[in-house]
Amino acid sequence: xxxxxxxxALLGMGLQGWAxxxxxxxxxTVRVGGITIINNDSHGDDGGGVLIxxxxxxxxxxxxxxxxxVHTDFLQxxxxxxxxxxxxxxxxxxxxxxxxGASANRFALRTGKSINFNLWFFMQRISLYxxxxxxxxxxxxxxxxxxxxxxxxxTQNPLQIAEQDTISYSKNKLATDYLTVPVMLNFRFNPGHExxxxxxxxMSAGYLYSCRQKTISGExxxxxxxxxxxxxxxxxxxxxxxMVGPLGLFATMDIRSMYKYGLDIVxxxxxVRFNY
Numbered sequence: 697x698x699x700x701x702x703x704x705a706l707l708g709m710g711l712q713g714w715a716x717x718x719x720x721x722x723x724x725t726v727r728v729g730g731i732t733i734i735n736n737d738s739h740g741d742d743g744g745g746v747l748i749x750x751x752x753x754x755x756x757x758x759x760x761x762x763x764x765x766v767h768t769d770f771l772q773x774x775x776x777x778x779x780x781x782x783x784x785x786x787x788x789x790x791x792x793x794x795x796x797g798a799s800a801n802r803f804a805l806r807t808g809k810s811i812n813f814n815l816w817f818f819m820q821r822i823s824l825y826x827x828x829x830x831x832x833x834x835x836x837x838x839x840x841x842x843x844x845x846x847x848x849x850x851t852q853n854p855l856q857i858a859e860q861d862t863i864s865y866s867k868n869k870l871a872t873d874y875l876t877v878p879v880m881l882n883f884r885f886n887p888g889h890e891x892x893x894x895x896x897x898x899m900s901a902g903y904l905y906s907c908r909q910k911t912i913s914g915e916x917x918x919x920x921x922x923x924x925x926x927x928x929x930x931x932x933x934x935x936x937x938x939m940v941g942p943l944g945l946f947a948t949m950d951i952r953s954m955y956k957y958g959l960d961i962v963x964x965x966x967x968v969r970f971n972y
Contacts, residue, residue, distance in 0.1 A: 765823040769971050774814035774946060776967020778840050779807055783953075783960040794926065794958030795848075795857040802859060803961065806843040810869075812965045814838045814876075819971070827887035831879075832896050838874040838931075840963065843867070850909045852923040867912040872927060872954075874902030878935050891941040900948065902931040926955050937969060944969045 784791050786799050795802065816836030823830050847860040847868065880898030908922045931954070937946040949964040 765827070766820065768818055768820045770818050772816035772819050772834070772836070773970045774812065774816075774967055775970075776812040776814075776946070776965045777807060778810040778812045778842055778963065778965055779805060780842075780954070780961045780963040783962065784958075785960070790958045794855070794955075797859065798857070802846050802848060802857075803959075804845045806845055809841075809843040811841050812839065812967060821882055828884055830882040830884065832882040832898070833877065833879045835875075835877055838876045838902055840872045840874075840965070842870045842872075842963075844869065849911070850921065850923070850925045852921075852925065855926055857925075863913050863915055865911050865913050867910065869910050870925070871906075871908050871910060872904060872931075873906040874931055875905055876900050876902035876931075880935060880937070892939070894937075894939045896935070896937045896939075898935050899951075900931075900933045900935050902933070904929045904931065926958065928952070928954055928956055931963075939969065939971065942971045944971070 782800050782803060784800070786792070791798060814836055816834050818836075819832060819834035821830045821832045844865075847863055847865050848857055849860050849863075850857050850870065878898060878900035880896040882894055882896040884892055884894045886893055904924070904927060906922070907924055907927050908920055909925070910918070910920050912918050932951045933948040934951065935946070935948050938944050945967070946969045947964065947966045950962050952962065953960045954963050955961060
């Protein structure tokens with residue numbers, strides 16, 4: 697993966713530089729082998745800099761050193777699995793009106809293929825107490841893909857989720873995309889360490905800007921249907937993450953059903969987080 701390639705490249709260049717003992721410092725610029733580190737602390741701002749390899753390629757931009765009260769990371773990536781807890785009473789009139797003849801098996805997922813991918817444009821941390829207790833927040837895009845085992849079809853007019861008896865789908869998924877703002881309380885157990893260990897807990901609010909069903913069948917080929925499909929426009933999640941250096945685990949759980957009415961299905965996500 698790209699992030700692992702960058703980390704390996706930087707590690708390799710750093711080891712080569714130390715082996716050749718070519719560390720040089722000139723003002724706010726440090727050269728270690730093939731890596732150039734430009735530090736902005738001398739200019740009186742919040743601190744920060746860039747890493748540049750021997751080809752002049754820019755790898756990472758950061759703000760805030762170990763002692764800074766503000767630290768910003770850019771382009772954080774998540775890979776995770778989507779799932780949900782189904783609390784629907786399928787004997788209720790509301791459930792049967794939305795999805796006639798439905799039972800819990802109708803909305804069963806292919807768990808290994810229901811994938812969540814998130815791209816965070818930035819994550820910023822503000823120290824509340826000695827960089828141990830911090831406020832952490834950001835902005836990014838969340839994409840969720842729910843792959844179904846049954847041949848269900850979403851329709852908007854009339855609004856219904858029905859099972860198809862005459863069509864067999866080789867692929868059937870509901871995709872939801874959100875513009876999301878997480879806000880968390882961050883605890884750093886070893887502030888100033890080169891490999892920080894941190895725990896964050898909080899909530900996130902995401903606005904649904906795209907919703908669609910994608911199906912593939914021998915009868916109709918590939919089809920896309922774009923609509924809201926009774927999905928709540930706002931996704932409000934509990935959020936937790938545990939980071940060791942640039943890698944970590946995270947989990948989210950919605951505070952309510954993803955559907956406005958009829959179905960009580962609460963989504964959750966568990967995966968890995970990369971901050972390079």
